[in-house]
């Protein structure tokens with residue numbers, strides 16, 4: 001068994017987490033207390049990837065929820081599925097919203113919270129067989145989401161590879177741009193994979209025309225469910241997180257991925273239409289067009305009875321139609337996984353992951369905004385200086401962001 005431990009940080013991380021674990025419990029046939037009430041042995045077969053079973057037969061998420069501000073964890077504790085979570089996996093602060101990176105990274109509360117998270121992760125590692133990845137869900141714009149995540153990445157999580165699900169700030173952002181620019185270098189240097197989201201992309205990809213924040217969080221959760229489908233259920237073609245990392249990351253720092261979702265039926269044409277969403281700008285969970293840059297790698301994880309031949313031919317055609325967006329050296333563009341079990345209410349679904357050099361734009365937009373703020377009198381930067389962040393720290397972070405963006409461009413045009 002290759003387990004996954006998931007850490008939800010700050011309001012965004014915790015609120016997305018609530019939707020994710022509600023849906024995971026449902027897919028694996030668990031009630032709100034973690035008792036199995038499902039109908040198929042397949043729901044139990046690999047349940048251990050995400051849930052630890054107690055001696056009494058209850059299944060609890062291999063997860064930690066942490067926020068310096070108590071409201072999001074309190075909301076989770078008050079939710080109908082609170083019985084699912086181990087009380088010691090819910091770590092709430094007593095402070096107000098931190099808002100700045102410095103408070104999330106270096107305040108006494110942040111340091112204590114990082115220790116509590118590491119203790120909780122260590123406990124979960126001891127209860128696991130072979131953890132393949134720690135997933136961190138957070139926003140780069142929040143003080144807690146940016147600062148606390150950076151501290152954890154810097155300290156390391158017992159050597160286990162970290163995959164982050166990172167919500168980038170929308171435009172135009174002030175404090176959020178500072179926070180994101182300080183956090184991005186930690187993602188680049190310490191995460192194995194970063195899945196990039198932003199609110200505009202999540203909203204546009206939500207199923208309802210005027211999505212509220214719950215719909216947006218459900219979309220984010222659906223992407224996470226799609227990503228892990230192959231390791232949770234049996235299927236025709238396995239694509240584990242390890243294989244995905246090997247297939248999608250050409251250089252260690254170039255690991256910022258776009259993602260998209262699709263639903264359909266099992267007809268050959270539908271598989272073709274579904275596959276086209278992989279490169280469609282409107283379908284991306286971050287407002288970023290993958291074809292605006294070069295595509296360094298891509299993967300699709302399909303759920304349901306997908307005919308493999310139709311899938312292969314759809315992907316071959318997709319590559320032929322879009323040849324110009326792939327660099328010459330990329331001979332094998334797409335990795336695929338197929339899991340037999342579709343999500344509830346669907347016959348076929350897919351989650352796509354693309355490593356495009358255009359993803360660098362998400363980082364660059366934040367750095368550009370910080371440079372504008374610096375050029376026009378360093379608005380709000382005193383809040384960072386009060387927390388010990390210097391101008392030198394900020395220009396070092398900007399340089400790191402520039403290096404990442406240049407590396408993406410150089411590799412794409414090589």
Ligand SMILES: Nc1nc2c(ncn2[C@@H]2O[C@H](COP(=O)(O)OP(=O)(O)OP(=O)(O)O)[C@@H](O)[C@H]2O)c(=O)[nH]1
Pocket residue numbers: 009010011012013015016067068069096097098099100104138139141142143144145146167168169170176199202213216217220
């Ligand atoms: N998708 C999504 N985004 C959210 C949610 N809550 C906040 N955000 C976004 O996250 C960013 C702010 O980060 P938060 O997660 O609220 O901040 P935090 O990590 O709690 O940090 P603090 O500043 O300390 O409160 C903004 O861009 C918000 O739009 C949520 O429930 N879902």
Ligand SMILES: [Mg+2]
Pocket residue numbers: 010011067069097098142144
């Ligand atoms: Mg908060």
